[in-house]
Amino acid sequence: MPAPDALLLLSTHCPHCPAMLAALADLVKQGTLGRLEAVNLEQHPEVGQALGVRSVPWVRIGRIELTGAHAKAELAEWAAKADSDAGMADYFHMLLKQGQLPRAQAMIEAEPALLAAVLPIVGNVDASLNVRLGAGVLLETFAGTASLRALLPHLGALSQHADARVRADACHYLGLTGEAAARPWLDARIADDDADVREIAAESLDRLPET
Structure with missing residues (x-):
């Protein structure tokens, strides 16, 4: 490179x-x-x-x-x-930590494929609440878009994360994809050990079309 x-x-x-x-x-x-x-x-x-x-x-x-x-x-x-996926993830983490959500959103709007760089934040259990909330806003902004649907396999993997907060967030974002293909991952979380995960998985399933 x-x-x-x-x-x-x-x-x-x-x-x-x-x-x-x-x-x-x-x-x-x-x-x-x-x-x-x-x-x-x-x-x-x-x-x-x-x-x-x-x-x-x-x-x-x-x-x-x-x-x-x-x-x-x-x-x-x-x-x-600078031009790596990990580098962009670190950059978005920095922007969100500094409260520069509009800057991150503008970058993704200009280059939708960059939405993938937000996912490492979702899976980072050490990220601050503000950073995680910022990542959530970015993903919710692109609900139902091809950019978010492209992340379906990655969100599915995050829905199996060891940390319940990550599983819950992933289930929420799976619902935002609007894809029936997200159902198997959400079905698997209906019996999750964590009550919040079970609830969010059920709510997300209600949003999705039938297969």
């Missing part, structure tokens, strides 16, 4: 921008980044306006956008996983 490219937006009077520029340039030299484009917003404000950028330094590595100062090691870490 080729190294991702980076776009850095900076300004002449930004105290953190020189360090970011130097760090990214080093990553290009090392081959961690394929190419670096740097734009001074004082000279080209239209670039920042087009991207909706309000503060610098701002960098986009592959599909990942970061605001503020970041150490070279962190930039290298994002570059290494």
Whole structure:
């Protein structure tokens, strides 16, 4: 897989921008980044306006956008996983943790296949409540869409998770697919050890068409 490219937006009077520029340039030299484009917003404000950028330094590595100062090691870490499924999952986790749900939703609306990157959050029992709720909002936003239906096998696997919270959430999302093919996984949870899982599985089955 080729190294991702980076776009850095900076300004002449930004105290953190020189360090970011130097760090990214080093990553290009090392081959961690394929190419670096740097734009001074004082000279080209239209670039920042087009991207909706309000503060610098701002960098986009592959599909990942970061605001503020970041150490070279962190930039290298994002570059290494910028175009991977695991990297996008980590990025969505970060966005939701920071309360940037609209940003995550906009990315998925622009590229629906990215919805799959939300599923690792559903299966992460250590994720905070706010992050899990954010992931739920994203999945519910795409209820009944082809993007969510494509995740049916993965949601089915999560419905068998050892943690009851994950099983319950997975059953809820299985119902949102609107797919009769979700029924076998939900039928298996009707006799679940956890009462909440049993209840949500039953509610989801009521939403689905008959096979």
